[in-house]
Amino acid sequence: MKFFIDTANLDQIKEAQDFGVLDGVTTNPSLMAKEGITGADNILKHYVAICEAVEGDVSAEVIALDFEGMVKEGEQLAALHHQIVVKIPMIKDGIKALKYFSDRNIKTNCTLIFSAGQALLAAKAGATYVSPFIGRLDDVSTDGIFLISEIREIYDNYAFETEILAASVRHTMHIINCAKIGADVMTAPLDAITGLLKHPLTDIGLKKFLEDYKKGN
Numbered sequence: 755m756k757f758f759i760d761t762a763n764l765d766q767i768k769e770a771q772d773f774g775v776l777d778g779v780t781t782n783p784s785l786m787a788k789e790g791i792t793g794a795d796n797i798l799k800h801y802v803a804i805c806e807a808v809e810g811d812v813s814a815e816v817i818a819l820d821f822e823g824m825v826k827e828g829e830q831l832a833a834l835h836h837q838i839v840v841k842i843p844m845i846k847d848g849i850k851a852l853k854y855f856s857d858r859n860i861k862t863n864c865t866l867i868f869s870a871g872q873a874l875l876a877a878k879a880g881a882t883y884v885s886p887f888i889g890r891l892d893d894v895s896t897d898g899i900f901l902i903s904e905i906r907e908i909y910d911n912y913a914f915e916t917e918i919l920a921a922s923v924r925h926t927m928h929i930i931n932c933a934k935i936g937a938d939v940m941t942a943p944l945d946a947i948t949g950l951l952k953h954p955l956t957d958i959g960l961k962k963f964l965e966d967y968k969k970g971n
């Protein structure tokens with residue numbers, strides 16, 4: 755499973771890159787705003803800075819909601835850096851835009867996926883990634899992890915090449931359950947990724963090893 759970090763925070767992106775397990779980055783307009791990155795020019799510059807800080811795909815979201823606008827913005831984003839993946843919302847014109855970019859070998863990430871039917875449509879249109887938002891489904895008492903298993907089954911039935919990018923991942927169990935089902939990618943905040951390190955028995959065991967080492971020296 756590929757590990758992406760879900761943030762626009764450059765320090766956290768660099769920390770995850772140094773950690774050695776990072777395969778890419780996802781961003782969205784809310785994450786950009788959280789870092790105080792506003793205005794089209796600043797946002798474009800920030801995407802380039804992210805691409806320069808990591809190896810792997812960097813999702814950059816279009817703001818337009820119509821086909822022509824998405825194509826214009828997406829082409830501008832894709833031209834910024836070879837690592838950019840154009841992130842497109844799951845709406846009717848978004849499906850058309852996915853097909854447009856797929857026909858031109860430009861990578862896409864279809865975002866705001868909340869049903870298996872949406873994921874099927876995005877795959878038919880040639881999306882590189884689909885982003886089911888599992889945490890937001892859990893928020894409304896719907897099993898987000900179950901959606902990942904439904905999409906896995908559908909994509910495997912027809913050998914769709916679209917990768918399942920589990921998004922809105924909130925904690926370590928989301929990551930583990932996505933891995934058990936076979937999500938191709940998960941994107942999470944840094945603390946959910948580093949949370950995988952933690953186990954009290956590891957800490958206790960390490961403490962004992964060091965104490966015993968000191969006894970013999």
Ligand code: G3P
Pocket residue numbers: 760780782785887889890921922923924941
């Ligand atoms: O990857 C999508 C993500 O940024 C949304 O996460 O926690 O706002 O639902 P969240």
